[in-house]
Amino acid sequence: MTTYADRPWLARYAPGQPSDLIPEFDTALDLFRSAVDAAADKPAIKYFDGELTFAGLDAASDALANRLVAEGFSAGDRLAIYVQNNPAFLVGLIASWKAGGASVLINPMNKARELKYLLDDSGAVALLTLDELYDEVARGVLAEGSSVRTTFTVSALDGQSRDDARLFDGVTRFTPDGTISLVEVIENHDGTRPSAVNLSPDDVAVLTYTSGTTGQPKGAMNTHRNLTFNAQTYREWIGLTSDDVVLGIAPLFHITGLVAHVMISLLLHATLVIAHRFHPAVFVEAIREHRPTFTVGAITAYIALADSGGAQDGDFTSLRALYSGGAPIAPAVADRLEGIFGAYIHNIYGLTETNSPSHGVPFGVRAPVDAESGALSVGVPVFNTVVRVIDDEGNEVPIGDVGEFATSGPQVVPGYWNKPEATATSIPGGELRTGDVGFMDADGWFYLVDRKKDMINASGYKVWPREVEDVLYGHPAIAEAAVIGVPDEYRGETVKAFVSLQPGKTATADELVEFCRERMAAYKYPRTIEIVEALPKTTTGKILRRTLRDQEVAK
Structure with a gap:
């Protein structure tokens, strides 16, 4: 096994960084409130031509939390969030915590069959969605019956003044019958704060759904401890500060977007730049206008930006810290993109169940390439993390041999929502059996070879x-x-x-x-x-x- 603390050689890659991270916040709500206290008037979100300050985000989430409670939402309940990368995502996420509950993050590309399963499995009592998603998908699902009692809707266009036809062609503002307008809830907010709630580090903060060996989506129980720890991981591993500006290139419902965009922005008191959904030309313009410094995205997103044809000289010069996860990076692609962006794209590796990173390439270090396979390393284990490479019986294999990655650390979820058998199989004793196979070399670098199953x-x-x-x-x-x-x-x-x-x-x-x-x-x-x-x-x-x-x- 290998840990950051047990490998002195890591000091030469990340000098001065601690081998152990001490949690600074008990809950994600505490982390958010610290941001409001420290930077109330600073933009928390930039969304096209609109912006929302940390104080404004605090007030908006207060308004929704109050309305949730008035509609019967109580401690431990779940709010399903079914939107694009819209400011409403953050409002809903924080409001669910202020109301003493959790959020269920749902891919806005999901259709009726998929939405119904997630609502039924999570038992969400409230839904926050875009008006067109309600009209096209959710209305029919809710008509069939579910645990959802209250639905809030928001237009995809709310919060910005430029109605970009590339993203919003044919989209109009309206509040569907039978739903509550989130914009009106916020506008009518009288300034009252929701009653105090008792959240603990081990309470579920969000449910993020992932597929497993049965093929049925499972709700990973991402706790407050998980989220706050890995937000700190990103900050310390990369050396991010409050002067950074985060580019929200990944979908926020995805664990990468949730932790590497939302949580890190809140922790740093840094501005998050979002633009509804990924469109290369739109994002090139957002980079030119808002000058972000850091992002994490799929390598395909970087390729799309590079090949968009709309970039001008100097557009990418603000981007100093670039990371990619979700899919392997070919060394030739990494070299080509470095020539375009002017910054090396570092690998980072993790799963929904590890709340984003379990491994990463230290910032400023180039990942080695395995001579035999040509694979680029996914990095080394991050802080407080133990990763074993094991065989089918759970025994560690020798250095250089291929086996399954098994991960332990404060970022690993405690289990799957209402699925104790799946939890016992996939996370025995708190160690996640990732289903990914690869090997560790003699220097402790990890290489992903293939997936164990058919995913x-x-x-x-x-x-x-x-x-x-x-x-x-x-x-x-x-x-x-x-x-x-x-x-x-x-x-x-x-x-x-x-x-x-x-x-x-x-x-x-x-x-x-x-x-x-x-x-x-x-x-x-x-x-x-x-x-x-x-x-x-x-x-x-x-x-x-x-x-x-x-x-x-x-x-």
Whole structure:
């Protein structure tokens, strides 16, 4: 095993940094209140042409917390947040804590089937969403019945004055019938603060959903301790200060966006720049206007910025600290992007269950490349973190041998929401079995080789094949279906499906792609579908995804 404290060689990469981080805040709410006390009039959020100060964010979250309580929200309840990278995300997140509860973070690309599962599984009693998402998706889900009693809506355009047609074409401001306008709640706020609540470091702060070995999404219980610790990790590991400006390039519902954008901004009292959703040309303009200094994003986002065609000389010069996670970086790509951005893009590695980083390349250090595989290292374990490389029996393998990463530390979640069996399997004794395989070299650098299971990694988003297959099986013409990940120059991997048809039934590949697109988030549905006479199987009838992957490689 290796820890930062046990490896003296790390001192030469990060001189002066402590091997152990001492928690400064018991809860994320304490951390936020410290920001308000220290920088009340400083912009907390810049959203296109609009901004919200820390004092304004405090008042807005007070207003929503008061209304939540008035609507019956009580300690331990959950508020589902189903929005894009909008100021409403932070208002809802903080309001849920002020009301004594937690937030459930939901991907705004999720369709009705996915939204219903997450609302039902989390038992959320309130929902905060964009008006168009309510109209197009949530209204029908709630009509079917759920635990949600109160719905707040906000326009995608609220909080900014430039209605950018690249993002908001056809979007209008309105408050759907049966919902409460968040803007009106904030505007009518009388200045009263919500009653004091008793939150502890081990209380759940957010539920973030991830897929596991069963293929069903599981709610990772991200605690206040988890969030505050890894916010400090980012600050100390990279050397960030209150003078930094954070570029919110990752979706805020994702663990990277939550910790590396929202939590680090609150901890630093730094301004967070967001722009609804990722659009390369829009973000180039935001960088030019707001001059951010730090961000963490998928490598595909950096590639898109570099290739947007709208950048001018000097646009990227403010970006001093760049990190990438979610998908491996090819050394050649890292070199090309460094030439464009003028700054080296450091690897960082973690999972939803580790609240973002468990490993990272120390700031200012270039990650080594494994001579045999050509892989770029994902870094070394961060503060207070123990990472073992183990075999199937849980025994540590020798240095240089491939095994599964097993991680322990204050950033590891205590378990999955209402799933004790999954918790016992995946986090035995508090040690996370990541499902990712790789190795550690003699200097303690870690290299990610492959995924232990069949999970597909598309632009940093994890896609479980069985979920896609289940949707395909809902088509009346499908007899059998198998889904795999195939290489994609832009996304790293993309989803491909193989299907056989029922006798006498017909369907085209384009028709089946459209069938899935209508029922799944954009990153999940298969971009290509191949109709075959029969799928390869074992003697017991199990479909062999491995054979399909091998066939694709051989093409």
